[in-house]
Amino acid sequence: MPKFMYVFRGGGYATPDLLSPTEIQQHLAKWNAWTNELLAQGRLSGAQPLAHPPSGKTVRGRERIITDGPYAESKDLVSGTVIVVAASLEEAAELARGCPILELDGSVEVRPVIDTPNQA
Amino acid sequence: MSPVEDGSAYAVVDGLFRRESAHLVAALTRLLGPSHLALAEDVVHDALIGAMQAWRFGLPDDPKAWILRVAKNRAIDCLRRERRLEALDDTHLAGRSLEGAVELALSSEADAANQLAMMFAICDDALSPETHVTLILRFLCGLSPSEIARAFLVDVGTIDRRLHRGRTRLEQLGALHDASADEVRARQPSVEQALYLLFNEGYLGSDPENPLQPAMCADALRLVEVLLASNPLEHARVNALAALFCFDAARLPGRLDDTGVLTPLAEQDRAKWSRVLVDRGIVHLGESASGDLLTRWHLEAGIAFEHTRAQSFEETNWGKIVDYYDALLALTPGPVVALNRALALAELRGVDAGRAALALLDGHPKLTTYSFYWAALADLARRGGLLAEAKNMYARASALAKSRAERVSYERRILRLGE
Numbered sequence: 001m002p003k004f005m006y007v008f009r010g011g012g013y014a015t016p017d018l019l020s021p022t023e024i025q026q027h028l029a030k031w032n033a034w035t036n037e038l039l040a041q042g043r044l045s046g047a048q049p050l051a052h053p054p055s056g057k058t059v060r061g062r063e064r065i066i067t068d069g070p071y072a073e074s075k076d077l078v079s080g081t082v083i084v085v086a087a088s089l090e091e092a093a094e095l096a097r098g099c100p101i102l103e104l105d106g107s108v109e110v111r112p113v114i115d116t117p118n119q120a
Numbered sequence: 121m122s123p124v125e126d127g128s129a130y131a132v133v134d135g136l137f138r139r140e141s142a143h144l145v146a147a148l149t150r151l152l153g154p155s156h157l158a159l160a161e162d163v164v165h166d167a168l169i170g171a172m173q174a175w176r177f178g179l180p181d182d183p184k185a186w187i188l189r190v191a192k193n194r195a196i197d198c199l200r201r202e203r204r205l206e207a208l209d210d211t212h213l214a215g216r217s218l219e220g221a222v223e224l225a226l227s228s229e230a231d232a233a234n235q236l237a238m239m240f241a242i243c244d245d246a247l248s249p250e251t252h253v254t255l256i257l258r259f260l261c262g263l264s265p266s267e268i269a270r271a272f273l274v275d276v277g278t279i280d281r282r283l284h285r286g287r288t289r290l291e292q293l294g295a296l297h298d299a300s301a302d303e304v305r306a307r308q309p310s311v312e313q314a315l316y317l318l319f320n321e322g323y324l325g326s327d328p329e330n331p332l333q334p335a336m337c338a339d340a341l342r343l344v345e346v347l348l349a350s351n352p353l354e355h356a357r358v359n360a361l362a363a364l365f366c367f368d369a370a371r372l373p374g375r376l377d378d379t380g381v382l383t384p385l386a387e388q389d390r391a392k393w394s395r396v397l398v399d400r401g402i403v404h405l406g407e408s409a410s411g412d413l414l415t416r417w418h419l420e421a422g423i424a425f426e427h428t429r430a431q432s433f434e435e436t437n438w439g440k441i442v443d444y445y446d447a448l449l450a451l452t453p454g455p456v457v458a459l460n461r462a463l464a465l466a467e468l469r470g471v472d473a474g475r476a477a478l479a480l481l482d483g484h485p486k487l488t489t490y491s492f493y494w495a496a497l498a499d500l501a502r503r504g505g506l507l508a509e510a511k512n513m514y515a516r517a518s519a520l521a522k523s524r525a526e527r528v529s530y531e532r533r534i535l536r537l538g539e
Contacts, residue, residue, distance in 0.1 A: 019264070020264030020267050021140070022263075022267065023264070024169060024172050025136065025168075025172075028132060028171070031172070031175075032179075044177075049174045049176055051173075052170040080173065080177075
């Protein structure tokens with residue numbers, strides 16, 4: 001079965017006044033229910049949550065200049081990725097519609113992962 | 121952490137984020153100083169969002185420790201980067217490393233002291249009792265402005281204004297120190313009153329969908345027990361308040377039936393009441409009697425205790441309850457106390473005595489819009505055989521009811537009149 005990568009952006013970067021601790025925990029419970037379901041269906045084959053607040057470095061150009069942090073707008077910041085198994089890109093996109101990140105103005109980018117055949 | 125592999129452990133303890141938020145905001149505000157309250161809130165919010173992001177695909181072994189570690193690291197970063205070291209006075213550093221000082225400030229051992237300092241700082245005379253409760257819900261219970269607004273049935277703007285006043289006042293304080301003996305004695309009544317309001321809001325609040333908020337009652341009980349850790353305090357009073365909370369909270373599980381409708385005391389299933397909380401209340405009640413002090417909390421706790429100890433509604437010691445209400449009326453006169461006394465009197469001396477006592481309250485401006493007053497009149501009219509009058513009064517109670525749980529309870533009593 002083909003594999004697809006979900007790239008999660010934004011979602012949950014609200015200010016303290018907008019999202020209460022209870023609401024954050026409830027949102028987490030929705031994520032856990034969603035990923036649990038993918039897991040139960042045997043569709044989840046890897047997950048990489050990224051640290052928050054966003055930190056990291058970016059290396060750029062021939063000069064290999066290292067700069068601090070990802071400087072994207074918070075709604076464009078990648079907050080994690082997962083690999084799912086699906087029959088087609090359409091099915092993978094349909095599955096992503098259940099992702100809780102969409103409730104907090106986030107997005108899921110769905111990308112086909114290329115199988116490398118000689119990696120037996 | 122074990123991402124993906126373990127699908128069984130996907131549950132975070134109920135209320136964990138809210139409790140940790142309260143614990144950490146108090147600790148960080150004390151560490152960084154109240155002028156950095158907003159920074160403390162940001163640090164905690166970031167830690168919780170970070171936990172949410174990180175745990176989407178699997179939980180850590182010790183979620184609480186995870187949140188604490190992240191908040192600690194963020195606090196250290198903030199202190200270093202923004203050169204806020206001067207905010208840490210000698211009492212916090214006292215020869216310790218920065219890490220050591222932050223760790224100690226956020227430890228569970230320091231929790232009670234942190235929350236006490238916060239509670240006494242909040243219950244400032246310059247702020248209203250409503251503002252005290254709002255600030256307690258925000259900073260010591262971890263509720264958002266919209267959650268507080270929903271609980272009190274006021275608009276978010278009102279809550280934001282109260283929070284703003286509170287923040288401004290807190291920021292004027294140089295440090296969130298342990299309250300001095302004088303301050304504790306001066307502010308104790310305000311703190312008690314705020315916790316009493318908090319408890320009542322949970323016992324029967326303004327939220328029409330969820331009039332009972334057991335979590336709020338549990339918070340009030342938790343904080344009143346934290347209060348007992350303060351030395352200069354008058355402990356007998358606080359123990360009486362804690363006993364009252366225990367006895368009332370014990371009866372919460374019996375207050376709604378399976379369809380979410382409020383059940384009158386006479387019809388409650390007493391087997392549902394919490395024995396554990398009753399026992400805890402009895403311990404507090406015993407300690408409340410350590411002096412010759414008799415406060416309204418003592419009397420209210422006494423009344424609640426008589427209800428919880430009775431095997432049935434009929435076997436309740438109504439004589440003792442009426443005595444307590446008489447003493448309470450002398451101490452804190454008010455129409456609601458008089459109303460409850462009249463109901464107890466009806467059980468002790470009969471319906472006519474109860475109706476006569478209620479008649480004295482006729483036309484009281486505070487009662488004409490109080491649904492429980494009309495329901496009390498209706499209940500006694502029904503028992504006196506005046507069914508048409510009872511129906512009228514139940515209809516008025518129903519129209520004034522603040523929640524579905526309450527309204528349906530009256531509607532059912534109207535239906536039963538016809539049986």
